[in-house]
Amino acid sequence: MATVKANGWQATLSLSPSGTMVSENTRQVSWTNKNSWIADITGIADPGGSLNTSITTCSDGGAFKAGVKAFASACAND
Template structure:
């Protein structure tokens, strides 16, 4: 019964063209922040199924022993790409156009542990097959820096 309800929910999301269905795909990557015992983690999430638009989120976080770890500067860049023949992409927030089918949005925070971005991707063109969302981030503290990245493709 649970599978039937999940399938019905997914079908409902597809039919209504929901930007963010309950089904999502994600990826993460991390690297140490040298000399601090902390790590820098990049995360990327996007909808798994869509009829019109697809929601996405990216973040860069710093943690130490599972707890928030404040750094001097932390940044995140979301790169969203529509994959397919003659694919185009509109993005909200609009970000910087890298190409006809790729947009980037960046965010930087100071004296905190997280930088995150979320929005809606609107692919166009003929024969779009998928969307790719990548998260690239960096953290800086006391003269050291660490970078991490993650990408998810439906």
């Protein structure tokens, strides 16, 4: 799952292709990895409502194979 947030005074966020609204400035996107070696998510985040807007994206991923669980998380601010 990825969480995308627009940072700024009265910031709003639209996300394409789609995203579940968490709040006015935050959307969450879920995906299922159907390839055994990579998982990708693409789209466009469009911030509005503020001249000083930045976007923070955090991606979380988990896997379970052969009885072993793995989890990774990373964030980027742009």
